[in-house]
Amino acid sequence: MHNAHLPLPLPYPLRGLRALGDFGGLGMGAGLLNSLQTQSGGCDQRLDVDLPHCSLTLSPSPSPSLPSALDLLALHLGLLRYANNTHYRGETIIRKQVYVSRAVLQELKRILADSEITREDGNMWPKPERSGGKQELDIEMDGVRKSFNVSVIGKLSDVDNSNDAEGLKIFFYLVQDLKAFVYSLISMHFKINPIPQQLGQA
Amino acid sequence: MADIEVESSAMEQDEYDSLPTTSDDNGREGGPQRSTEGWVVMVTGLHEEAAKDAINDKFSEAGHVRKVVLEYDRRTGFNKGYALIEYNEMSEAQTAIEELNGTSYLDQTIGVDWAFVRPPAGARSSRRGGRGDRE
Numbered sequence A: 001m002h003n004a005h006l007p008l009p010l011p012y013p014l015r016g017l018r019a020l021g022d023f024g025g026l027g028m029g030a031g032l033l034n035s036l037q038t039q040s041g042g043c044d045q046r047l048d049v050d051l052p053h054c055s056l057t058l059s060p061s062p063s064p065s066l067p068s069a070l071d072l073l074a075l076h077l078g079l080l081r082y083a084n085n086t087h088y089r090g091e092t093i094i095r096k097q098v099y100v101s102r103a104v105l106q107e108l109k110r111i112l113a114d115s116e117i118t119r120e121d122g123n124m125w126p127k128p129e130r131s132g133g134k135q136e137l138d139i140e141m142d143g144v145r146k147s148f149n150v151s152v153i154g155k156l157s158d159v160d161n162s163n164d165a166e167g168l169k170i171f172f173y174l175v176q177d178l179k180a181f182v183y184s185l186i187s188m189h190f191k192i193n194p195i196p197q198q199l200g201q202a
Numbered sequence B: 001m002a003d004i005e006v007e008s009s010a011m012e013q014d015e016y017d018s019l020p021t022t023s024d025d026n027g028r029e030g031g032p033q034r035s036t037e038g039w040v041v042m043v044t045g046l047h048e049e050a051a052k053d054a055i056n057d058k059f060s061e062a063g064h065v066r067k068v069v070l071e072y073d074r075r076t077g078f079n080k081g082y083a084l085i086e087y088n089e090m091s092e093a094q095t096a097i098e099e100l101n102g103t104s105y106l107d108q109t110i111g112v113d114w115a116f117v118r119p120p121a122g123a124r125s126s127r128r129g130g131r132g133d134r135e
Helices: A015-019 A023-038 A102-115 A156-160 A165-190 B004-012 B052-059 B090-100
Strands: A053-059 A071-076 A079-084 A094-100 A134-141 A144-151 B039-044 B065-072 B079-087 B111-114
Touching (some): A144 A165, B052 B079, B090 B111
Antiparallel strands (some): A053 A071, B039 B111
């Protein structure tokens, strides 16, 4: 298999990853998996199909005072990618990637599992307005895939006032935990400060 | 102000920065990857009340700790159970892994392993090498 645009083992397009434009990366992932399956040994990073895949796309509500910005966090086949797409005051676009270890992937899986987010369906949660901001979370683990597309949540009281407040609260906190997880890794590895968005900050 | 769709397609054309791999280890694919200023280990299974200072002290047994990152559960206020520890030297990080992985700390078994790894075999290397310092 040499085509960079292989159909992936994953049954659905990870829209967060596609927004990152990672066709090469996705193709690389599939080719990578293939090459590791044929390897007899000698590589510490054996990839199992039970590793989590996760992408989180955060875009704020457009407003004159809040500049257009986009946080994209994606983890696929061990490759962690962070992109912050802001033009605020001439800030440059940040795009970083690093391969993380199994230990990191297993910790991500634990965070996702502990949140029990896969038990939620999110149907009652506020949908993004057409021209508004959004939070989009795509997860696949243990054969379960979930996709959540939610409007921006300004503060915790917005959660309490919504339908399915308990479920939305799980999502609200998980997004914060995932952001913290990714920002820690990226800032530690690259010695940059990812610009935290206004979204979902309690 | 560009709308999000335009931003997304602009991003599709670009590569992502990564740090160049160094020759610190035997160049093994999938082996540990150096970070910008040192070597980072991932600690998991931490007791929820473990404090940063205590973690710093514990991991100073293996070498000089440059930095500790300890995140907190936004809902409970306890730590999230993981930490990132940075050492100057690969040997110090290696020592932390060998001596502390799987041991008991504050009545819980902790895991200690590399946080970042070199691109595994078959991975295409990035065209943009990034701004990583070798030393």
